[in-house]
Amino acid sequence: MATTQDRRDHRRPFTRDRHCQTAFDHWELPALLLILGVAAVLYAWGIDRAAIHPYYGAAVRSMAASWHAFAFGGLDPSGSVTVDKIPGALWPQALCVRCFGPHNWAVALPQVVEGVLAVWALHRIVRAWAGAPAGLLAALVLTLTPITVALDRHTIPDTLLVLLLVLAAGSLQRAVSTDRLLPLLACGAWVGLAFQAKMLQAWLVLPVFAVVYQLAASGPRLHRIGRLLLAGCTTLAVSCSWLLLVWVTPAAHRPYLDGTTNNSPFTLVFGYNGLSRFGHDQQALGAVAGTAASRSTGNTGWTMLVNQTVGPQIAWFLPLAVLALVLGLLWRAGQPRTDRLRTGLLLWGGWLVVHAVVFSASNGNHGYYTAVLAPALAALTGGGLALFWREYRDGGPRRAALPAGVALTVLWAAAIDGPHGGSAPWLLPVVLMLGLCGAVGLWSRGPRTTRRALCGALAASLASVLLAPAVWAAACLDPLYGGSSISPLAGPVGAGYHDMRHHPSRVQRNALNAPSARDSALLHYLAAHHSRERYLLATQAAYGAEPLLRATPQPMLVMGGFTGLTPHPTAPQLTALVSAHQLRYALLTTRRPSIPATVWVKRHCTRIPPRAYGRTSDGSFTLYDCAPGS
Structure with missing residues (x-):
């Protein structure tokens, strides 16, 4: 039978002492504003020098110049071929560039806003679940997660994915606690919008959300199942809205879908960006060949979350989060099915486990993919510390969880930072000293322990837990430690860091409207x-088109799409364009594979001497004139 204390805990999870209520209310809002301010500074500092993804940056410039390209995700303003993903995450960036002009800060501004909104939304969600202190801690942990900072300072779709999934989790929590249908439908809509940002990855939370709602919502079982079906239909409708728009549009009136051999939106999503990531079939559902090889990053297997590259990005709070999840579920055993504490633990714990399993099983992952784990780790860390603190103050054997959690997290930080200690040799000793003081101070609390000593031990513990990830996060303010434009990573890890350290002259920031001298001469x-x-130029793959499309909103025919293997245009289509005087020049490169269209260019077009367009030699590019009689 549940005790009176258990029933009170069920009604008011992670409650504060009544005499602390008034004092806490005075500093909760300033603390939240301070956290949001820190997030804004970390994400926006040096925004005018933001690292623009070369491929997405080119698409954003094109989508800002043409509503047709905007709607379909055209890589160039004429919409000859799409980007190789659903363009939802690029829409905010394109709108910002259309409003403010082709500036680096205009492309990066939506990422900053999305990151700060995610911190604010997580605070509200965790506060409603676990109390105000837990909400502030969760917001602070998310703010200081290194990969969150690195990603929000770049222009990659995962930032919007994280925000939309956090909003979906908040709607699910309201649906469970209020027994209303509308928040559950809103949850489905948020997941559907997240699908527009990152496609199938957005659906990874759906099994977790369904299980949590079925286990924790009130009402008869069939009633809950019916509501889940309605929410699922909402998710499916919103998710597939762009796919259906493309599917019903005649192929002649829209761009060719990159990454596909059959020009099908379902192949783009479920083949090229779906099944090909989990097997060796490089032509899943009609996807172009070579997709698995092009995505190989080395971050795969069951140790990927803790390897020397990915671990410093996301894993600082992993032991504390797992400890909070396990102990929280054990301590809440025997409570009613609708217990709110257990519901939150299942929600965020399921989010964490499902993503970790999928990432470990896929072919390879960029380190920044793990940013989607940050909200779950932050929520479990904030909620777990609040739970441990309450049990610590109540006394009994459970009080050991707080100092044990602090000690475990500090030792884990030493394991993560140890291989990289040369970049900040002072960090590890300070973290260990703070952790030792905090854990010992908490463990040795007795009847004569003063309030000041207890507060000091608690402050030292929190500082030891947060300091190492905060230093790695702040390192992103230096471009040397922010990763490359195509693979943001925090700290002294990754190819971007090594390239900038050893070959700083080779690093390009891929600015909009600022072509290099070589590209300016060609243009x-x-x-x-x-x-x-009609077309200023035809290029072999997106590789050659990217710098030119970032510099000018002129239509260009991108042959072969992102990988260079997409069968568009065909050789007859290229012949027709040249014969109709819609295309004259073609730029080929030795760094991408040939397709029939590029073979046709080599056979029927005339090579232009490099000096004619400002180059001393061909290098990896060759310009051809395809005009009849040239």
Whole structure:
């Protein structure tokens, strides 16, 4: 039988002492504003020098210049071919560039806003679940997670994915606690919008959400199942809205879908960006060949979350979160099915476990993929510390959980930071000293322990837990430690860090509207010889088009798409374009594979001497003139 204390805990999870209520209310809002301010500074500092993803940056410039390209995700303003993903995450960036002009800060601003909103939303959700202190701790942990900072300072879709999934979790929590249908439908809509940002990855939370609602919501079982079906239909409808728009649009009136051999939106999502990531079939459902090889990153297997590259990005709070999850579920055993404490633990714990399993089983992952784990780790850390503190103050054998959690987290921080200690040799000794003082101070509490000593031990414990990830997060303010534009990572790890350290002159920030001298010369030559053709240029794959599309909103025909293997345009289509005087020049590269269209260019077009367009040699690029009789 549940005790009176258990029933009170069920009604008011992680409650504060009544005499602390008034004092806490005075500093809760300033503390939240301070956390949000720190997040804004970490994410926005140096925004005018933000690292723009070369491929997405080119698409954003094109989508900002043409509503047709905007709607379908065209890589160039004419919409010859799409980007190789659903363009939902690029829409906010394109709108910002359309409003404010082609500036780096305009592309990066939506990422900053999305990151700060995610911190605010997580605070509200965890506060409603676990109390105000837990909400503030969760917001602070999310703010200081290194990969969150690195990602929010770049222009990659995962930032919007994280925000939308956090909002979905909040709607689910309201649906469970209020027994209303509308929040559950809103949860489905948020997941559907997240699908527009990152496709199938957004659906990973659906099994967790369904299980949590079925286990914890009130009402008869069939009633809960019916509501879940309605929410699932909402998710499916919102998720597939862009796919259906593309599917019903005649192929002649929209761009060719990159990554596909059959120009199908379902192949783009479920083949190229779906099944090909989990097997060796490089042509799943009609996807182009070579996709698995092009995504190999080395971050795979069951140790990926704790390897020397990914571990410092996300894993600092992993032991504390797991400890909170396990102990919380054990301590809440025997409570009613609708117990709110257990519901939150299942929600965030399920989120963490499902993503960790999927990432470990996939072919390979960029380190920044793990940013989606940050809200779950932050919620479990904030809620877990609040739970441990309450049990600590109540006394009994459970009081050991708080100092044990602090000691475990500090030792784990030493294991993560140890291989990289040369970049900040002072960090590890300070963390260990604070952790020792905090854990010993908490463990040795007795009847004569003063309030000041207890507060000091608690402050030292929190500082020891937060200091190491905070230092790695703040390191992103230095471009040397922010990762590359295509793979943001925090700290002295990854290819971007090593390239910038050893070859700083090779690192490019991929700015909009700021072509290099070489690209400017090429654009000047093309503009001077342009004779009202539809396309300024045809390029072999996106590799050659990216810097030019970031510099100018001129239509360009991207042959082969992102990988260079997409079968568009065909050789007959290219012949027709040249014959109709819609295309004259083609730029080929030795760094991408040939397709029939590029073979046709080599056979029928005339090579232009490099000096004619400002280069001393061909290098990896060769410009051809395809005009009849050239």
